[in-house]
Amino acid sequence: MRRRALLATPILLPGLARAQAQRPIRIIVPYAAGGGTDILARALAExxxxxxxxxxxxVENRAGGAGVVGSEAVARAEPDGTTLCAVVSTHVMNKHVMAQMxxxxxxxxxxxxxxARNTMVLAASSALPFTDVRGLAAHARANPRALSTGSTEALSSFIGQEFARRLGVELPDVAYRAGSQLMTDVVAGHLPLGWTSTASATPHxxxxxxxxxxxxxxxxxxxxxxxxxxxxxxxAEFDLAGWVALLGPAALPDAVAQRLHGAIAAAYAEPAFQSRLAAMGIEPDLRDPAATRAAMAREDRIWAAARAAGHLTPQ
Structure with a gap:
């Protein structure tokens, strides 16, 4: 009870008008309704x-521009804790694949x-004569360009091509609009390999x-x-995944960010919420503001290096 009483304190900064303190907290999801990020944001809000x-x-969906449209609205919002966005890892990657931001x-x-962490898995047709990475590499070397790998967006495409580069083999990329379509083709034997989310792979x-x-x-x-x-x-050192993070405008005071994080941590500690995440196929990965910033900065360096090496090309 004491914990809930503390968390019930308005998120806004002290000194704001009482009426303003009742303004709703908006979590903008800059992607279409019904996707994984939208589902997580709505579960968290509840x-x-x-x-x-x-x-x-x-929770408000404001899709467009690979997440840029909704995220820009948050970047320009008043930093009082009432406007936030739930973004995926392409939020950072966009800087290196878009010509203008x-x-x-x-x-x-x-x-x-x-x-949350969105672990990517390498799905393969059971008809293929290998069951592990070593066997895949040997088969690819013995049969150049016989294997292709599916992807659904910039991150999974990069993971697939980085994986191929590290193995020293060619695995041509095949673009899909959704993980469900990719997995349908893997199961049918039309696509040998594909990098996709655990949520997309599990039902198959x-x-x-x-x-x-x-x-x-x-x-x-x-x-x-x-x-x-x-x-x-x-x-060695292959560690790439997607993620979902909650962000506010640049000038959001640390005290407000910490109070918001405390409320989220309390929700994550509830067994009912943990069970709900598991049922949705969501892998929780709760980190505080400083750790979140460090993770984003690390990925920014990864994408910058990939772009410098010619592995990412701005569009």
Whole structure:
């Protein structure tokens, strides 16, 4: 009870008018409704409402420009804690794949929390004559360009091509609009390999016509605990994944960010919310503002190096 009473304190800065203190907290999701980020944002908003007292929380979809349209609205918002955005890792990557951006994804935002990790998995047709990375590499060398790998957006495409570069093989990229379509083709045998999310891969495992060969992160995913990482299979320092983070405008005071993070941490500690995330196939990865900023800066360096090496080309 004491914890909930503390968290019910309005998020806004002391000294603002009482009426302003009841302004709703808007979480802008700069992507279409129904996607993974939207689902997580709405679940989090629901879990936070009891702790926020009379202050409403609403989720607003503002899609467009690979997340740029909605994120720009937050970058330009008043930094009082009432306007936030839930973004994925392409928020940082966009800086290196777009010719022009109306904001800087690091400088113009204040991190509040890292919310989830989107581990990418390498799905393969069960008809292929290998079950691990070593076998894949040997098959690719013996059969040049016989294997292609599917992707659904800039991140999974980069992971697929970086994986191929590290192995020293060619795995031509095949673009798909959604992970469900990619997995349908893997199961049907039309696509040999594909990098996709755990949520997209899981429903197809029961068919027995697809298998997971590796995961993209440094640690295994709880959704496929028996599948080794790329690192475990001999590719040193391979650690790439998507994520979902909650950000505010650049000048958001540290005290407000910390109070918001505290409310989120309390929601994440609730067993009911943990069960809900697991049921949705979401891997929680809660980090504080400083750790979130460090993770974003690390990825900015990764994408900058990839662009300098010619592995990313601005469009």
């Amino acid at each position: 879990a936070l409402r009891p702790a926020m007292g009379a202050q409403p929380i609403v 109306p904001f800087d994804p690091l400088r113009d935002f204040s991190p509040v929390a890292m919310l 495992m029961a068919t027995g016509r697809a298998r997971i060969i590796a995961v993209s992160t440094a640690t295994r995913t709880p959704f496929f605990p028996d599948v080794p990482t790329v690192q475990e299979q001999g590719v």
